[in-house]
Amino acid sequence: MSVEDDILAYYARGGERTRFDNLQGRLEFLRTQQLLSRYLPPPPATILDVGGGPGHYASWLASGGYTVTLIEPVPNHVDEAARLAREEGLDIRAHLGDARQLDATDATFDAVLELGPLYHLTEFADRVVALTEAARVVKPGGPIVVAMISRFAPLLDSLRLGFIDQSGMLPAVEDDLRTGQHRNPGRHPAFFTTAYFHHPDEVALEFERAGIPLEALIGVEGPAWLFRDLEDHLGDAESRKRLLRAAEIVERDPATIAFSAHLLAVGRSRGPKTIELREQPSR
DSSP, X not given: OOOOHHHHHHHHTOGGGGGGGSHHHHHHHHHHHHHHHHHSOOTTOEEEEETOTTSHHHHHHHHTTOEEEEEESOHHHHHHHHHHHHHHTOOEEEEEOBTTBOOSOTTOBSEEEESSHHHHOOSHHHHHHHHHHHHHHBOTTOEEEXXXXXXXXXXXXXXXXXXXXXXXXXXXXXHHHHHOEEOOTTXXXXXXXXXXXXXXXXXXXXXXXXXXXXXXXXXXXXXGGGOTTHHHHHHSHHHHHHHHHHHHHTTTOTTTGGGSSEEEEEEEOOSOOOOOOOOOOOO
């Protein structure tokens, strides 16, 4: 199995290394840290960080006492994560690998993170396989924490940034909303690469097909990532605390989840399962 060429080309540019440096990225990172602290077992638990990129979350977890194995399909990300571990003396083992075929024995890890793979698995069957693999390698009852991009993020982001006025943008956004399938055939540097955007209503089915009880579906940022004065809120400690609390208040409200740029799904493994793949229902 291989990552599509345009996805590799996108990440080869190195943008993932600084993704959390912008305001929206900082909010996403802070909220995800908050949520991981809630759902992960305490250190020194073993964490499998699938699709962990250059090691943002792995380094944060390892510095808190976790033992982290990072599996990632993009070679330069593996190199960056390994270098970060060496330089900071962190307990991170970074390897090339694919979320759909994990090189790990059954029930090995206390928790599994998939904070990126489902962005780029555009086929329903592949997403179910990735989730099933996570359930296979985590210990029974261990949390499986999965990040997804909201189906409505492209529309909201194009309105926020003014891209909606560019030629061809509105039809592209309509296609994203209709199918969840996002493409960037011209490899425009300002736009995301090949991806799948989840509608909140379809997450439970993917978990069900993988045999994972869905414990929670959470809107990560809430509507706060759309604020023009986000920098002021994040720059002040008290205001940042209120902003994070505001996102937390509405994080599981079905009427507001989709306003987040990212969704976080949490399930618990029942142990290895035989995959049952049927056709994905059309929306």
